[in-house]
Amino acid sequence: MGRSSYYHPDTMALHSGYVPESDYGSRAVPIYQTTSYVFDSVDDASSLFNVEQGGHIYSRISNPTVAVLEQRLAALEGGSGAICTASGMSALFTTFITLCSAGDHIVSSGQIYGSTATLLRHTLKRLGIETTFVSINDQGALEGAIRANTKMVFCESIGNPGLEVANLPQINSIASQYGLPVVVDATFAPPGLCNTIESGANVVVHSATKWIGGHGAAVGGVVIDGGNFDWEASGRFPELTEPYEPFHGIKFWEEFGPNALAMKIRAESMRDIGACMSPNNAFLLLQGIETLNMRMKQHIANTKDMVQWLQSQEQVTWVNHPDLPSNPSNVIARELFPNGAGSMLCFGVVGGRAGGGAFIDSLKLASNLANVGDSRTLVLHPGSTTHSRLTHDAMVAAGISEDLIRVSVGIEGIKDIQADFANGLRAAQHVAESQS
């Protein structure tokens, strides 16, 4: 079970990671817009480089503003540590490359974000890391895909865009039998909606760009070490249990235990890959976190209303949301997301692909763009954008049909969203009528 703070999550969202500084008493987290930090002395510099003390050396490795965001996100997820990165994709790449080497293997859910699927299917394969895609809630398929060289089970807590909720307790139960960590991209389930670590994740990744930031103003990602995986008992991770030559032969597990992975990412990936978050972006994301819980309540309320409303519209052919009994993962969704399984929904309209296009082009309030989790309502046609690189079979496996419209429900007045969508549905109706 993960826990990093004894304050209420609403309090953590406002305070964790920062107390006003003694020098100036700045109440807001200051933006440390600096590349580097003056050492007290040669000995001080030496001890920082040798991890004899904590502190900042160079902003590619760590930065005080970014560290506040890291500590706040670790607190909200109940993790032992967090590393922020330039984007959600760099958080994923950093996680994969820290735990896997050439010759290793990943078992992944087939229902994941298109760019993540491409990273696994093509980019990591080019580096000698293979991935087997499975239907993640199919116990037999998951267990059958695990090999001697498998390093992790990867899934999204709510799959993008098919909205299948991963059965994290069941996945953890299978993965732990084989000494495998469960790595979860929880972007669609920001902290507060689901206790991802308690439910079975060992590592949690977020694109902080989405609900965490919430305002569409900054790109960023985070890897959160759950601190609940025994890397030594697993026997599969010499990267963490054996001497690491570039750091005087340090053994991360022996030295740091529950935060071994976070420390390894800091020491290796941030140094070598350098996909660091800018302090200004960290500041913007911190502003978003302060109101995350309040925004999520409105996101969820609007989503519930929109799901009901769409179901009552004759131009809508189907609606998908994990809270609906028709969603195959509805039972586990209700268990893991007692207050509502997020603010993403999908639906189809009359007129198929052309009808979907007409719907989107007719919207005035909702924005047609490749992002989710903004406070504003966003729509997208994945088949021609985020998932366009996938083959037909891969699209089907990812739960995508040609008419699928993905909606990230915002926090505007619900009547205004519905009025905008009503215009779009009328446009789809015209297309359908012209086809008949």
Place this chain on the structure above:
Amino acid sequence: MKLMVNGYEAHVATGGKKFEKNLPTVLFLHGSGLDHRSWALQTRWFAYNGFGVLAPDFPGHSLSKGAPCVTIEDSGKWLADFLDAMGVREAHVVGHSQGFLSALELSKLRPTALKSLIGVGTAAAIPVNPMLIETAGRSPMKAADLMLQWGFGHQTQMGVSATPGMQPIAIGRQIMGNNPLAIDLQCCADYWGGVDAVGLVTAPSAMILAGQDKMTPIKAGLAIADHLQAKLVVLKDYGHMLPIEAPKQVLVALREFILSVEKQIGASSSS
């Protein structure tokens, strides 16, 4: 490194460098339910600056095998056996909380084994509420939660960390919740020999105490410092978990004291 002590494998951290017994040794002892990682940000400096470092996990804790010691006296005996197994005759002994009680027992058994004695966030007796021990027996994680709420000072409770990006409460929770916390707490509750043991200490000593310590209140530590005529350092803004929440300040205090003792030893041996 691993070594056998009394027939069981013990894990001892050496600060990231191979232990050299011809160097002055510093022995770091962890507190209840914790392990060598309490000292992660002190041990490396000593190992890389002319000392041999030993930070063992007590038996049955984290990476050490064997049954946990059931009395403080047993843990003192285990330390003597451990030093014998390492071939170490004397060391600067640093004990956090319960680790200091074990150090006192080592001092009683082997007065000459202590070049110096340093207590960190501790006292000569650590009474424990029976309800906490009972809770630890039923649910170590729940007891760890209670101890971490009392153990860390305000800054750590607010999620501030000396190591960027890390969350000491979650780290401590994972370690304490999986170690024999109830046995450790019972050891502390049953131990009343500390004051007598303090009276027998002849080695130079220091006490590093926390102003916000709710587990071993500072007045108890100050009394021991007075009794020992110890060098006293009070870190007023921190709680009981000093080595973790104020690692740099603890390191500065430790190195100033240990270097001064080494200097005195060097001066007296050359005169």
